[in-house]
Amino acid sequence: MAINWIETEIIEHTRWTDSLASLKFKGNVPTYTAGQYTKVGLHIDGELVSRPYSYVSSPNDDYLEIIYVNVPDGVLTPKLHELKVGDKLQVMEKSVGFFTMNEVPDGKNLWMFATGTGLGVFISLLKTSDPWERFDNVILVHGVRHSNELAYQDQISEFDKNKPGKFTYIKTVTRETIDGCLNVRIPEGIKSKQFEELSKVVIDKDSQFMICGNPDMINDTVELLNEKGLERNRRSKPGNITLEKYW
Numbered sequence: 337m338a339i340n341w342i343e344t345e346i347i348e349h350t351r352w353t354d355s356l357a358s359l360k361f362k363g364n365v366p367t368y369t370a371g372q373y374t375k376v377g378l379h380i381d382g383e384l385v386s387r388p389y390s391y392v393s394s395p396n397d398d399y400l401e402i403i404y405v406n407v408p409d410g411v412l413t414p415k416l417h418e419l420k421v422g423d424k425l426q427v428m429e430k431s432v433g434f435f436t437m438n439e440v441p442d443g444k445n446l447w448m449f450a451t452g453t454g455l456g457v458f459i460s461l462l463k464t465s466d467p468w469e470r471f472d473n474v475i476l477v478h479g480v481r482h483s484n485e486l487a488y489q490d491q492i493s494e495f496d497k498n499k500p501g502k503f504t505y506i507k508t509v510t511r512e513t514i515d516g517c518l519n520v521r522i523p524e525g526i527k528s529k530q531f532e533e534l535s536k537v538v539i540d541k542d543s544q545f546m547i548c549g550n551p552d553m554i555n556d557t558v559e560l561l562n563e564k565g566l567e568r569n570r571r572s573k574p575g576n577i578t579l580e581k582y583w
């Protein structure tokens with residue numbers, strides 16, 4: 337099926353680290369559901385090269401935003417990394433994907449497990465009222481290698497400020513020891529019960545789990561949750577685990 341492309345304009349390029357960055361852009365792109373992704377593209381050597389990216393922005397924002405990592409030897413991301421304010425970015429008109437709140441069954445607690453750029457889609461979801469209205473407790477766990485990859489701290493503080501007593505944010509940094517952060521991979525944090533201790537929320541059938549990020553983290557986390565009797569959520573058979581894989 338032919339893709340309809342919309343030309344947008346870069347309005348901000350935030351560099352969190354040398355290789356992790358966010359792009360804000362504006363254009364006449366139809367609305368989307370928080371948690372969905374689109375394709376963004378650039379003309380490279382006469383060809384439109386595109387890749388899928390989850391929106392970090394939320395439907396109520398008056399801009400569009402993605403977060404990306406500049407993949408060494410990647411095709412698109414080194415070119416995204418060169419973009420400046422005022423440059424053009426092609427965006428697929430339609431947004432797609434099922435990592436959205438309406439695909440997640442009800443529950444008492446909502447756990448969001450992210451590594452690296454996987455955080456972005458949760459920022460989009462948490463900017464909407466759905467997670468807060470449908471769950472008593474929301475726990476966001478972000479795993480990174482180095483502390484400077486802990487993006488969107490201001491936005492996350494705002495969630496915390498606006499939802500007192502309802503939100504737990506757990507940061508875990510694997511290659512540094514940092515005050516206020518754990519130093520474990522996400523599966524280890526589950527196994528050791530450190531996440532349950534910090535959030536005072538038990539990992540059981542009363543919880544829904546949304547997972548996005550590194551495929552090894554996703555596989556290991558799903559395996560651990562399976563051992564606790566929690567299964568993948570499917571439309572034909574609702575479960576407790578909803579996930580999005582980027583590669």
Ligand SMILES: Cc1cc2nc3c(=O)[nH]c(=O)nc-3n(C[C@H](O)[C@H](O)[C@H](O)COP(=O)(O)OP(=O)(O)OC[C@H]3O[C@@H](n4cnc5c(N)ncnc54)[C@H](O)[C@@H]3O)c2cc1C
Pocket residue numbers: 373387388389390391402403404405407409410411412413414433452453454456581582583
């Ligand atoms: C549904 C969906 C949503 C996605 N959303 C995002 C997003 O929000 N942010 C984002 O950065 N990427 C996202 N991706 C991945 C993105 O589409 C590209 O694969 C990535 O940006 C690399 O593009 P590239 O052309 O530079 O590299 P390519 O030449 O296509 O190389 C791909 C390789 O890059 C590595 N890679 C891909 N994505 C990542 C990543 N996020 N972090 C670390 N290494 C990676 C993997 O080793 C992969 O095999 C998403 C993918 C899918 C399928």
